Amino acid sequence: MTLVDELAKLHEVQKIDAQIYQREQAIKALDSGNLLKQKAIELMKQHEAAKAELQKAEAALCNRELELKGVEQKRAVVHEKLYSGRITNPKELGDIEKDEQMLDAQIRQIEEVVLELMQQAEDARTTEAKLHGEFDAAKRKWQETMGRTQTETARLEKEIAALRPERDQHAAQVEKPLLRRYDDIRQRREGIGMAMTANDMCPACHIKLTPQVLHRLREGEDLTFCENCARILAWAFHKLPANEEEDSV
Numbered sequence: 001m002t003l004v005d006e007l008a009k010l011h012e013v014q015k016i017d018a019q020i021y022q023r024e025q026a027i028k029a030l031d032s033g034n035l036l037k038q039k040a041i042e043l044m045k046q047h048e049a050a051k052a053e054l055q056k057a058e059a060a061l062c063n064r065e066l067e068l069k070g071v072e073q074k075r076a077v078v079h080e081k082l083y084s085g086r087i088t089n090p091k092e093l094g095d096i097e098k099d100e101q102m103l104d105a106q107i108r109q110i111e112e113v114v115l116e117l118m119q120q121a122e123d124a125r126t127t128e129a130k131l132h133g134e135f136d137a138a139k140r141k142w143q144e145t146m147g148r149t150q151t152e153t154a155r156l157e158k159e160i161a162a163l164r165p166e167r168d169q170h171a172a173q174v175e176k177p178l179l180r181r182y183d184d185i186r187q188r189r190e191g192i193g194m195a196m197t198a199n200d201m202c203p204a205c206h207i208k209l210t211p212q213v214l215h216r217l218r219e220g221e222d223l224t225f226c227e228n229c230a231r232i233l234a235w236a237f238h239k240l241p242a243n244e245e246e247d248s249v
């Protein structure tokens with residue numbers, strides 16, 4: 001087999017390798033969901049803290065409300081005693097009146113605290129609800145992204161798996177040393193080990209070829225490499241299909 005024929009066969013391998021490489025890169029570019037996961041975890045922690053804060057606020061409010069109820073009951077007893085008519089001693093009535101005034105003051109004081117705690121519990125409830133919503137949304141977004149990535153990865157891997165036997169079939173027709181050389185370049189050069197050209201440009205790195213390289217290529221006697229990107233070059237002795245002429249590899 002002549003070198004020209006050999007390179008034409010290698011070009012068939014390259015066309016399939018380019019398709020495989022493109023899919024491998026597409027898989028790598030997919031969102032792993034790690035950032036979204038971190039964000040969801042952060043919001044989960046914030047939500048847990050807000051829940052604890054709300055429980056604390058509600059417990060404090062409950063305690064003060066119970067305390068208020070107790071003082072109000074005490075005051076009701078004192079009030080009843082004061083106006084029952086059972087006590088007639090002015091000194092004793094005066095003391096009871098003082099007791100009532102003291103309890104009234106205590107009630108006003110606790111009521112103020114209760115109002116403040118109600119506001120705090122309300123604020124804590126708002127914060128908890130807001131963070132609950134944010135955490136749910138972040139979790140959903142993460143799960144959706146993971147789902148999309150898994151589906152897309154599976155699709156691309158299936159396509160790669162379908163391309164592999166085709167690749168092997170074409171590769172089996174290329175002489176082993178040339179194939180090894182090509183594979184070595186391809187692995188170091190973004191999945192492209194060889195390029196076929198029909199003009200004075202390297203289709204892989206888009207650099208103008210020197211007259212010497214062009215001459216060697218047209219001769220087709222020796223293996224020729226691009227002086228810029230070091231990929232194997234081949235001259236398109238047969239006209240390339242229209243869709244390959246633009247950016248042929």
Ligand SMILES: [Zn+2]
Pocket residue numbers: 202203204205206207226227228229230231
């Ligand atoms: Zn090049």
